[in-house]
Amino acid sequence: MGNLFLCRCVMSIPMHFFYRLDKMSFFSSWIKAILIIGLAFPLYCETSFASSRKMREMREAPECSIYIRQLHFCSREMDPVCATNGKTYSNKCVFCSEKIEDGRFDFSHWGRC
Numbered sequence: 001m002g003n004l005f006l007c008r009c010v011m012s013i014p015m016h017f018f019y020r021l022d023k024m025s026f027f028s029s030w031i032k033a034i035l036i037i038g039l040a041f042p043l044y045c046e047t048s049f050a051s052s053r054k055m056r057e058m059r060e061a062p063e064c065s066i067y068i069r070q071l072h073f074c075s076r077e078m079d080p081v082c083a084t085n086g087k088t089y090s091n092k093c094v095f096c097s098e099k100i101e102d103g104r105f106d107f108s109h110w111g112r113c
Contacts, residue, residue, distance in 0.1 A: 061107040064096035071097045082113040 062081065074093035081095040082088055085105035089095035099105060 059110050062092035062096055064099055067093055067096040068100060071100060080110070080112050082108040082111060084108045086113055088113045 070093075072094075074091060074097065077091050079091045080088050081090075081092055083095060083099070083105045084107070087105075089098065095107070099107075
Protein backbone atom coordinates (compact mmCIF):
# COMPACT_ATOMS: atom_id res chain seq x y z
CA MET A 1 0.00 0.00 0.00
CA GLY A 2 1.21 3.49 -0.71
CA ASN A 3 3.12 2.44 -3.80
CA LEU A 4 2.48 4.48 -6.92
CA PHE A 5 2.72 2.65 -10.20
CA LEU A 6 2.97 4.67 -13.42
CA CYS A 7 2.01 3.07 -16.63
CA ARG A 8 4.98 2.81 -18.97
CA CYS A 9 2.80 3.94 -21.95
CA VAL A 10 2.11 7.35 -20.37
CA MET A 11 5.79 7.91 -19.70
CA SER A 12 6.76 7.18 -23.31
CA ILE A 13 4.59 9.93 -24.89
CA PRO A 14 6.92 12.53 -26.45
CA MET A 15 6.54 16.13 -25.33
CA HIS A 16 6.11 17.46 -28.89
CA PHE A 17 2.80 15.56 -29.05
CA PHE A 18 1.27 18.00 -26.57
CA TYR A 19 2.83 20.96 -28.37
CA ARG A 20 1.00 19.97 -31.55
CA LEU A 21 -2.31 19.82 -29.71
CA ASP A 22 -1.79 23.45 -28.72
CA LYS A 23 -1.30 24.40 -32.36
CA MET A 24 -4.44 22.57 -33.51
CA SER A 25 -6.66 25.65 -33.10
CA PHE A 26 -4.42 27.58 -35.52
CA PHE A 27 -4.69 24.74 -38.04
CA SER A 28 -8.45 24.69 -37.57
CA SER A 29 -8.60 28.44 -38.26
CA TRP A 30 -6.80 27.95 -41.56
CA ILE A 31 -9.25 25.22 -42.58
CA LYS A 32 -12.16 27.57 -41.84
CA ALA A 33 -10.54 30.42 -43.80
CA ILE A 34 -9.94 28.20 -46.83
CA LEU A 35 -13.52 26.95 -46.69
CA ILE A 36 -14.93 30.49 -46.55
CA ILE A 37 -12.73 31.62 -49.45
CA GLY A 38 -13.74 28.54 -51.42
CA LEU A 39 -17.42 29.34 -50.94
CA ALA A 40 -17.11 33.08 -51.58
CA PHE A 41 -14.83 32.93 -54.65
CA PRO A 42 -17.48 31.75 -57.16
CA LEU A 43 -19.87 34.48 -56.00
CA TYR A 44 -17.22 37.16 -56.34
CA CYS A 45 -16.09 35.98 -59.78
CA GLU A 46 -19.54 35.34 -61.20
CA THR A 47 -18.89 37.25 -64.41
CA SER A 48 -15.61 35.47 -65.11
CA PHE A 49 -17.46 32.16 -65.32
CA ALA A 50 -20.18 33.49 -67.64
CA SER A 51 -19.87 32.37 -71.23
CA SER A 52 -18.25 34.86 -73.58
CA ARG A 53 -21.19 34.63 -75.99
CA LYS A 54 -23.61 35.63 -73.23
CA MET A 55 -21.40 38.58 -72.27
CA ARG A 56 -21.24 39.76 -75.90
CA GLU A 57 -25.03 39.70 -76.17
CA MET A 58 -25.35 41.90 -73.09
CA ARG A 59 -23.14 44.69 -74.51
CA GLU A 60 -24.60 47.48 -76.58
CA ALA A 61 -23.32 48.87 -79.87
CA PRO A 62 -20.40 51.32 -79.53
CA GLU A 63 -21.17 55.04 -79.39
CA CYS A 64 -19.15 56.47 -82.29
CA SER A 65 -19.88 60.16 -81.73
CA ILE A 66 -17.10 60.37 -79.13
CA TYR A 67 -14.48 59.43 -81.76
CA ILE A 68 -15.29 62.15 -84.34
CA ARG A 69 -12.48 64.47 -83.18
CA GLN A 70 -9.86 61.75 -82.75
CA LEU A 71 -10.07 59.57 -85.84
CA HIS A 72 -7.43 56.82 -85.88
CA PHE A 73 -5.88 57.85 -82.54
CA CYS A 74 -6.74 54.50 -81.02
CA SER A 75 -5.14 52.22 -78.46
CA ARG A 76 -3.93 48.76 -79.42
CA GLU A 77 -6.26 46.87 -77.07
CA MET A 78 -8.02 43.81 -78.48
CA ASP A 79 -11.80 43.96 -78.11
CA PRO A 80 -12.97 42.73 -81.53
CA VAL A 81 -15.97 44.31 -83.24
CA CYS A 82 -17.68 42.69 -86.23
CA ALA A 83 -19.21 45.06 -88.79
CA THR A 84 -21.96 44.43 -91.34
CA ASN A 85 -19.32 44.55 -94.09
CA GLY A 86 -17.93 41.26 -92.74
CA LYS A 87 -14.70 42.80 -91.47
CA THR A 88 -13.43 42.43 -87.90
CA TYR A 89 -12.00 45.58 -86.29
CA SER A 90 -9.59 45.30 -83.37
CA ASN A 91 -11.58 47.58 -81.02
CA LYS A 92 -14.44 50.07 -80.98
CA CYS A 93 -12.19 53.06 -81.67
CA VAL A 94 -10.84 51.53 -84.89
CA PHE A 95 -14.37 50.44 -85.85
CA CYS A 96 -15.82 53.92 -85.26
CA SER A 97 -12.97 55.66 -87.08
CA GLU A 98 -13.56 53.54 -90.17
CA LYS A 99 -17.34 53.87 -89.89
CA ILE A 100 -17.18 57.68 -89.65
CA GLU A 101 -14.89 57.86 -92.71
CA ASP A 102 -16.72 55.30 -94.86
CA GLY A 103 -20.27 55.17 -93.51
CA ARG A 104 -21.32 52.20 -95.68
CA PHE A 105 -21.41 49.67 -92.84
CA ASP A 106 -22.76 49.37 -89.31
CA PHE A 107 -22.19 47.43 -86.09
CA SER A 108 -23.07 43.73 -86.29
CA HIS A 109 -21.88 42.17 -83.01
CA TRP A 110 -19.03 42.04 -80.51
CA GLY A 111 -16.33 39.50 -81.32
CA ARG A 112 -14.78 38.21 -84.51
CA CYS A 113 -16.88 37.90 -87.66
